[in-house]
Structures are given as structure tokens and as C-alpha cells.
Amino acid sequence: MEALSALVARLPADFPAALFVVLHIAPHSPSALPRILSRASALPAVHPEDGEVFRPGHIYIAPPDHHLLIDGDRVAVKKGPRENRFRPSVDALFRSAAYTHGAGVIGVVLSGLLDDGTSGLWTIKRLGGTALVQDPAEALFDPMPRSALQHVQIDAVLPASEIAGRLVRLVQAPRPEAPAPGLTGEERERLRAEVPIAAKDSAYRLGIMALGKLSPFTCPECQGVLVQVEEGTLTRFRCHTGHAYTADALLADLTEATEAQAYQVIRGLEETALLLRQLSGRFEETGEPQTARAFLEQACRAERRTETLRSVIFQNEPLSEEKLEATVQRD
Numbered sequence: 001m002e003a004l005s006a007l008v009a010r011l012p013a014d015f016p017a018a019l020f021v022v023l024h025i026a027p028h029s030p031s032a033l034p035r036i037l038s039r040a041s042a043l044p045a046v047h048p049e050d051g052e053v054f055r056p057g058h059i060y061i062a063p064p065d066h067h068l069l070i071d072g073d074r075v076a077v078k079k080g081p082r083e084n085r086f087r088p089s090v091d092a093l094f095r096s097a098a099y100t101h102g103a104g105v106i107g108v109v110l111s112g113l114l115d116d117g118t119s120g121l122w123t124i125k126r127l128g129g130t131a132l133v134q135d136p137a138e139a140l141f142d143p144m145p146r147s148a149l150q151h152v153q154i155d156a157v158l159p160a161s162e163i164a165g166r167l168v169r170l171v172q173a174p175r176p177e178a179p180a181p182g183l184t185g186e187e188r189e190r191l192r193a194e195v196p197i198a199a200k201d202s203a204y205r206l207g208i209m210a211l212g213k214l215s216p217f218t219c220p221e222c223q224g225v226l227v228q229v230e231e232g233t234l235t236r237f238r239c240h241t242g243h244a245y246t247a248d249a250l251l252a253d254l255t256e257a258t259e260a261q262a263y264q265v266i267r268g269l270e271e272t273a274l275l276l277r278q279l280s281g282r283f284e285e286t287g288e289p290q291t292a293r294a295f296l297e298q299a300c301r302a303e304r305r306t307e308t309l310r311s312v313i314f315q316n317e318p319l320s321e322e323k324l325e326a327t328v329q330r331d
Contacts, residue, residue, distance in 0.1 A: 001036070003110040003134055003160040008041035008059060010164035015043060017106075017171040018054045020061075020068060020075075020097070022090040024112070027065035034061055050077040062088035067198045069096040080198040081242030082221065084116050084249035091244075092198035094120025099195050103128030103175050108163060111139035115147035115234075115248045122152045122231050123191060128180030130155050130170060132163055147248070151234045186211065190229060194238070203242035212238070219243050220253040266306050273302040 062068035
């Protein structure tokens, strides 16, 4: 929020381009972001309607729990599959912009966790667009800018307060004549499928399973098979229902899921122990002490197993590339 406010505050009222913003917020909470950015900027900020024609000098913000996509001269507001566990997805926005407007797109990655935005920014650059990144040294959360710098050829690294000035100069300058690297045939086919997937189309029907190699991993969200795709030095995964993950987001989700799954096992063991103790009491009441003791012993064994699992949970830690890199640096 701080970086975004600092950026839009310095844009002039006659800014001759449209801005599109994705910020991860709670899916079921009302969003005050249009009001906040309208106060911070000379440009009006809104949550657009699906199919609305966008105009220069306006800020269009993804509504909670909806992807914001660009389709020609209109915005699309859709509830397609989540990417990196989030909807809206900045990658989905970037891809749709690059797909429809090519070299006319400027992608900006600001402060944020994990590596959201890197994949979409890579697509923008491959199709001739411009990539700007907030200086990680001043970002409140630097993983997103650092990931973009690691995997994408960035045009400029700037403090948030200086990005607006660069945007003004870029939109006023003619487009560069140098040809973009472009996409391979396989990459273009994948992009042609991934843009409508974010707009709720069927990933399976669009042939996503043939646009990457099958991986040994399953989707944490739906348990579907994940195909692995490579974008330069970045590895991503997508399942046949449409959910998408970078390797870093998949690692974080899998390690977090370990705790949830362990608690499910603990619940089962504790319910087993409760039932065994209840049955033990009944056998005691009916004068069968030997059977009662056998049931009680089994209950105690189940309870000991829960303690073992609890110790495993306390030692479990959600992982990410950022955490692992920090560990290596400390060592």
C-alpha cells in the first residue's frame, strides 16, 4: 500500500495511459483501495465492471477475489482459478496485457512476498514491453522485486517515488523499434491458453496438459496433476483444473499443508482414544476388567502417538526460497 500510494501520488492529472492495479487483500472484505488511491492521486481510481472500456488517466483496481484482465480496449473481471494461492493474480493481469498489447505494456512490480509477478513480467518483456521494479532495498517486503530481478531482464530499478516520473517519460516516448525476443511456438500456445484460463475457461479443454511436462506433484488446492513449464530460469506448475503455482509458491503451500494434514491425523487419534476410553468404562461397569484394561491400553497408545505428532508439527516450518536463502547466509 505504501509503495502504491507513493507511486500514484506523483502521476499528473493528464497522465495519458490507463493504470491497472492488483493488490492481495482478503477475498470477502470490502475494499477501500479505490477511495484511498483516489485521495492519494490526481487520477480517479475504481473497481471496474466486467467488460468496461478503459480510459487513459484512470486507475483500475482488481476487485477482491476477482482477476483483473485486459481484453483489447476493455477490462475483464473474472473468477478464474487462483494463481499462487491468490485471486486476483498480478501474473494473470500481466499476461493478458502482454497478449493483447505487446510492446505497449509497462509492467511494474512493487513490494510483496514470494515471487508473484515474475512470470507475467517475463512475458511482458518477451513480447517487447517494459519492466520496472521497485528497489528491493527500500521495499517493505523485498521478495517480489528480488525475484523479478533474478529471472527477468529489468529496464529500471527505482524507488517507488521515482517510478511515476519514469512512467510519464515512457508513455510519452515512441515505442522502441528494436524487435522483441518474442515467444517460441510452445510458449505462444501456452500463453494463448493461460489468458482465457484466468477468465474461467477450462484448462483441460484448452489442452494445458500438453503444454508442459508431467510432474510428480499434485495441486495443493484440488489434488489434480501438475504440469511443469519453464519460463527462462523460472519454473512454474499448472493443473488441469487451472490452478497455477511457481516453484516457490508450491513449496510454501506444500510445507504449510503438512501442518494441516498432521492435525487431521491428531484429530483422528484423539477421537479414537476418547472412544476407547468410553468403551473401557463400559466394560468396567459390566464386570469385565480385563477387557476394560485392554481398551484403556490402546487409548493410551493413541494418546502417545498424538504427542509424537505434535512434536513434529512444532518442528515443521513453512519454507520458501527467501527463508532458505536467509538460512544459507546465516550459516
